Amino acid sequence: MHTGLVHTLDFDREGKTLGYLSIPFSVDRSPYFQVKVPICTIRNGKGPSLLLMAGNHGDEYEGELSLAKLIRRLDPAAISGRITILPMANAPAVMAAKRCSPLDGGNLNRAFPGDPSGTPTSRLAHFLETELFPRHDVVFDIHSGGTSMEHLPTALVERNADAERHRRGVELMRALGMPFGFVADNGQASPTSMGAARRAGAIGVSGEFGGGGTATVNSMTLTARALDRLMVELGVVAAPVLTSDAEPAKPTRLLSLSRHSQGIYSTRRGWFEPAVRLGDSVSTGQLAGWYHDLERLELAEEAMRFSESGIVLSRRLHTMCEAGDCLMQVAEPVEG
Incomplete structure (x- = not known):
């Protein structure tokens, strides 16, 4: 039972x-x-x-x-x-x-x-x-x-x-x-x-x-x-x-x-501001957004960039993030 x-x-x-x-x-x-x-x-x-x-x-x-x-x-x-x-x-x-x-x-x-x-x-x-x-x-x-x-x-x-x-x-x-x-x-x-x-x-x-x-x-x-x-x-x-x-x-x-490099992940607590929209086509090195540290206001926001090209598949909605949170994912178009 x-x-x-x-x-x-x-x-x-x-x-x-x-x-x-x-x-x-x-x-x-x-x-x-x-x-x-x-x-x-x-x-x-x-x-x-x-x-x-x-x-x-x-x-x-x-x-x-x-x-x-x-x-x-x-x-x-x-x-x-x-x-x-x-x-x-x-x-x-x-x-x-x-x-x-x-x-x-x-x-x-x-x-x-x-x-x-x-x-x-x-x-x-x-x-x-x-x-x-x-x-x-x-x-x-x-x-x-x-x-x-x-x-x-x-x-x-x-x-x-x-x-x-x-x-x-x-x-x-x-x-x-x-x-x-x-x-x-x-x-x-x-x-x-x-x-x-x-x-x-x-x-x-x-x-x-x-x-x-x-x-x-x-x-x-x-x-x-x-x-x-x-x-x-x-x-x-x-x-x-x-x-x-x-x-x-x-x-x-x-x-x-298919690869972890298609995602952008946070490595510390912070606040993420996106620079692209869901469904946008992006390229390697393109700006994805800015990572802010509201606990250390003297530090400039950090630019976050894509490691791979593709289409923005997902985006974290919660602005505040912890280490390990996935901020965005980019999917690769497949032909055929």
């Missing part, structure tokens, strides 16, 4: 079922407490099997809100196959409006493959990688920049050593209709949901759909369109569910983020 993760779901049951993944975790106020992670399964006959998840990080709202809508709007009769929906995978983080779980400090997207007898975040990661992901052909994990980051709207896949599966992953990434997409090189042992999906035999697709810890008209529109386009592309639905327009997807411009 005190380890693992329990549920009462029948993943082969026809129709729509709402339930919980329950993780035992004793706390001061409740010795037999269970972390409740909501989950919805929708099945109608044979067809593709798709897992949709959001709330991997608690302060990334586009996916959470969109998947909540999808649970309410999806009619089982309108799908072919199975759709499983986790609208708030790291539920404690969602409820606390934090990136990581307040129960154990766990960052779910760095917790895979997890541990069945570990912390709640680790137990959930283990269940996802070993039990839930293997039941699905495709895993779509929806992210955004969160409270501290502004991020260029991008789709994402991790590199797959299997050439055919990698090709299909890039194809699905393009089908989302996002303005940009990039391939991450995180290695076979990647602790992310995309690494877990790959090891589980599923094709993983992800993306960054907003930032700043808030949902906007633009970010919600991008998310809804991406969900509809993916479901239609896979054939699990015949027509869009969240959007009404049939606007064709524009070509996705591919980017690559």
Whole structure:
């Protein structure tokens, strides 16, 4: 009763079922407490099997809100196959409006493959990688920049050593209709949901759909369109569910983020003033911004410069920084 993760779901049951993944975790106020992670399964006959998840990080709202809508709007009769929906995978983080779980400090997207007898975040990661992901052909994990980051709207896949599966992953990434997409090189042992999906035999697709810890008209529109386009592309639905327009997807411009030198990092406490905007094309040596020391006002601000050329992919939103904070990232355009 005190380890693992329990549920009462029948993943082969026809129709729509709402339930919980329950993780035992004793706390001061409740010795037999269970972390409740909501989950919805929708099945109608044979067809593709798709897992949709959001709330991997608690302060990334586009996916959470969109998947909540999808649970309410999806009619089982309108799908072919199975759709499983986790609208708030790291539920404690969602409820606390934090990136990581307040129960154990766990960052779910760095917790895979997890541990069945570990912390709640680790137990959930283990269940996802070993039990839930293997039941699905495709895993779509929806992210955004969160409270501290502004991020260029991008789709994402991790590199797959299997050439055919990698090709299909890039194809699905393009089908989302996002303005940009990039391939991450995180290695076979990647602790992310995309690494877990790959090891589980599923094709993983992800993306960054907003930032700043808030949902906007633009970010919600991008998310809804991406969900509809993916479901239609896979054939699990015949027509869009969240959007009404049939606007064709524009070509996705591919980017690559594979080296630490593509980022600018702080080495001490300070205050960062940017000199470029998200999406700008920049070159090696170009000014990225100025780093101020408000505790030593006699010192001039320090010019921060890019080590590599490319397109500004992300920017830290919080002006005050500590040593180790990533201030900006630059992605390299990829041809073909």
